[in-house]
Amino acid sequence: MSKVLVVTSGKGGVGKTTTTAALGAALAKNGQTVVLVDFDVGLRNLDLVMGAERRVVFDLINVIQGDANLAQALIKDKRVPSLSLLPASQTRDKDALTSEGVAKVIDDLRKKFDWVICDSPAGIERGAQMAMYHADMAVIVTNPEVSSVRDSDRIIGMLDSTTEKAKNGEKMEKHLLLTRYDPQRASRGDMLGTDDVLEILSIPLLGIIPESGDVLRASNVGAPVTIAEPESAAARAYTDAARRLAGEKLEVTIPTERKGLFDWLFKRRVS
Amino acid sequence: MTFLSSIFKRRSSAPVARDRLQILLAHERTSGGDGKDDLLAQLHREIMEVIKRHVAVDQDKVQIKLDRGAHCSTLEIDVEVPGLTDAKPAEKLAATPAAKAVPQSKKA
Numbered sequence: 001m002s003k004v005l006v007v008t009s010g011k012g013g014v015g016k017t018t019t020t021a022a023l024g025a026a027l028a029k030n031g032q033t034v035v036l037v038d039f040d041v042g043l044r045n046l047d048l049v050m051g052a053e054r055r056v057v058f059d060l061i062n063v064i065q066g067d068a069n070l071a072q073a074l075i076k077d078k079r080v081p082s083l084s085l086l087p088a089s090q091t092r093d094k095d096a097l098t099s100e101g102v103a104k105v106i107d108d109l110r111k112k113f114d115w116v117i118c119d120s121p122a123g124i125e126r127g128a129q130m131a132m133y134h135a136d137m138a139v140i141v142t143n144p145e146v147s148s149v150r151d152s153d154r155i156i157g158m159l160d161s162t163t164e165k166a167k168n169g170e171k172m173e174k175h176l177l178l179t180r181y182d183p184q185r186a187s188r189g190d191m192l193g194t195d196d197v198l199e200i201l202s203i204p205l206l207g208i209i210p211e212s213g214d215v216l217r218a219s220n221v222g223a224p225v226t227i228a229e230p231e232s233a234a235a236r237a238y239t240d241a242a243r244r245l246a247g248e249k250l251e252v253t254i255p256t257e258r259k260g261l262f263d264w265l266f267k268r269r270v271s
Numbered sequence: 272m273t274f275l276s277s278i279f280k281r282r283s284s285a286p287v288a289r290d291r292l293q294i295l296l297a298h299e300r301t302s303g304g305d306g307k308d309d310l311l312a313q314l315h316r317e318i319m320e321v322i323k324r325h326v327a328v329d330q331d332k333v334q335i336k337l338d339r340g341a342h343c344s345t346l347e348i349d350v351e352v353p354g355l356t357d358a359k360p361a362e363k364l365a366a367t368p369a370a371k372a373v374p375q376s377k378k379a
Contacts (some may be wrong), residue, residue, distance in 0.1 A: 053295050054339040057315070069330055090299065220284035222291060 004106060004116045005245070006135035009160075010151030012122030014143045014180040016224070018215055020119040022235070023139070023226035028083035028225035032114040035074065035084045037105075039131035040121035041097060044088035044265045050077065051222025052085055054206055061089035064101030070108050079227055081176060083105050084113070097130045106134045124158060133163050137173035139245075143180050144192040152176075157201060175206035177241060182211045183254055205242030208254045233257045311337065311346050318348055326352050362371050 007020045020036055028034040038046035041061065047053045058073035063086070070086075077168045078082035086109070089096070110115045120131035130137065138159050142152045156174060178194060185191040198205055208214075214232035217226035225243075226235045233255040240250055274357060302309040315335065322328055332351035 029327065048291070048295065051291075054335055054344075057335050057337045071331070072333065072335060091302075217284040220288035222287075 002110045002114050002116065002134050003137060004110065004118065005137050005139060006118045006127065006132040007141060008118055008120040008132055008155050009122070009141040009148070010124060010155040011129075011143075011148045013149050014141050015209070015215075016107045016122070016141050017046050017049050019139065019141050019177060019179065019209075019238070020046060021118055022238040023242050023245065024115070024117050024225045025077075025080055025083060026226040026235075026239045027115050028077070028080045028244065029226065030242065030246070031082070032246070033082045033084075033112070034115040034117060035086060035109050035113045036086035037086045037109070037116060037118045037131075040128050041088045041092065042090065043121065044090050045188065046119050047075075047085065047087045048222065049219050050085055050224065051085070052077070053122055053222070057103055059087045059089040060090050060105065061096045063095065064098060066211055068201045070105065070112075078146055080225070095126070097126060097131070099133070103134060104131050110149050124154065128155075129158070129162060132159060135159075135172065136165070137175065137245075138176050139175050139202075140203065141177050142177055142197060142201070144178060144182075144186065144194075144197055146192070149192065150196055152201055156201060165267070174203045175245070176201055176203050176260060177206045177209065178199065179209040180206050180211045181254065205252055207252060209237045209241075210254055210256070212257070229270035240268055288339070291337065298339055311339070311344055315346055315348065322350055329353070 001178070005023075007016050009016050011246065016164055017038075017040075024034045024036045026032050036046060037060065039060070040043050040046070044059075052075045055074065055075050058068035058075070062068040062093040073086055073089065075085045081131045086105075106116060106118075111131075114178075118135065119177055121127040136144070138154050140155060140159075142148050159172045159174060160166055163172055178197060182191055186193045194205065194208060208234050212225075212232060212234035214229040215225050215234050218228035221228055224237050225232065230239070236255040240252075244250055244252075298309060315337075317379075319328070319333075328350060333345075334349040336345075336347040337350075357371075
């Protein structure tokens with residue numbers, strides 16, 4: 001049974017694209033077939049984070065408009081063969097995302113993949129609505145920060161009212177993913193804690209991703225953090241989150257960096 | 272593994288990011304972001320037009336691969352042409368025409 005998952009947040013810059021790449025790669029490494037779909041028409045970035053920016057020939061809009069078929073537009077990951085990417089168009093405007101077109105593409109992708117992961121653009125406009133409309137489940141990416149929590153609440157409201165599931169009277173499965181979490185600051189009381197955010201948003205917790213330099217390093221080299229630095233704290237947190245998505249019952253913990261002997265002896269230099 | 276790899280792996284990643292961005296932006300600036308084709312896209316379109324003029328091309332039997340580099344880009348168009356001549360069914364005609372230097376907009 002294939003699942004359509006939307007990664008959304010309302011607010012920009014909280015880590016939707018990073019999360020899409022990391023969760024998708026983690027699921028694919030686990031043997032699932034996964035496609036990542038970028039819905040950020042005009043400002044695509046998933047291709048860059050995945051390191052596929054040089055290989056884009058066709059995009060989602062080309063498929064919707066019939067200029068290319070799905071197989072031609074899908075870009076296979078070179079590191080994990082069961083992982084594919086459907087890029088967004090960089091040039092055309094988002095009115096080209098027609099409801100029927102998107103429905104058809106998602107439907108076709110469902111037949112080919114175990115997981116269809118839709119990377120939503122920021123905001124609550126058409127692109128974001130199209131990304132969430134066909135979803136079976138949603139990952140709401142939230143930073144422990146007031147504006148992010150507020151926007152997440154708004155998005156949760158939209159997931160419960162404007163999606164296909166909502167219109168059919170069904171419940172959308174929603175998961176909270178806390179990113180850029182700093183346990184020290186939270187314990188000092190200078191950052192919203194997990195309990196605070198969970199209490200306010202009251203949806204189940206999928207995972208807590210600690211703030212980590214490995215995430216930036218991974219996007220620099222164009223690889224999901226779960227591929228580039230699989231042993232890092234952030235990658236382990238994403239891997240656990242992916243296992244929970246797939247139905248495993250795992251206790252939510254915040255992984256910490258494992259310092260190797262070498263790292264410990266020579267503290268990493270900041271250039 | 273962690274010990275050895277930590278020696279080799281800790282090369283800084285920012286230069287990689289800078290190089291990737293330079294290649295990508297050079298391409299995006301020339302295409303102007305308004306849907307105008309760059310050279311590679313234009314080649315792709317025209318090559319397909321020529322092929323279509325001679326044979327009926329099934330869209331599902333066309334594979335296109337692209338790799339944009341700083342000094343060299345490749346465009347690989349793989350067209351399956353059904354029953355070209357008498358006996359042989361579905362012969363594959365691989366066209367890899369554009370392993371060529373693509374002019375990049377000069378760095379400022």
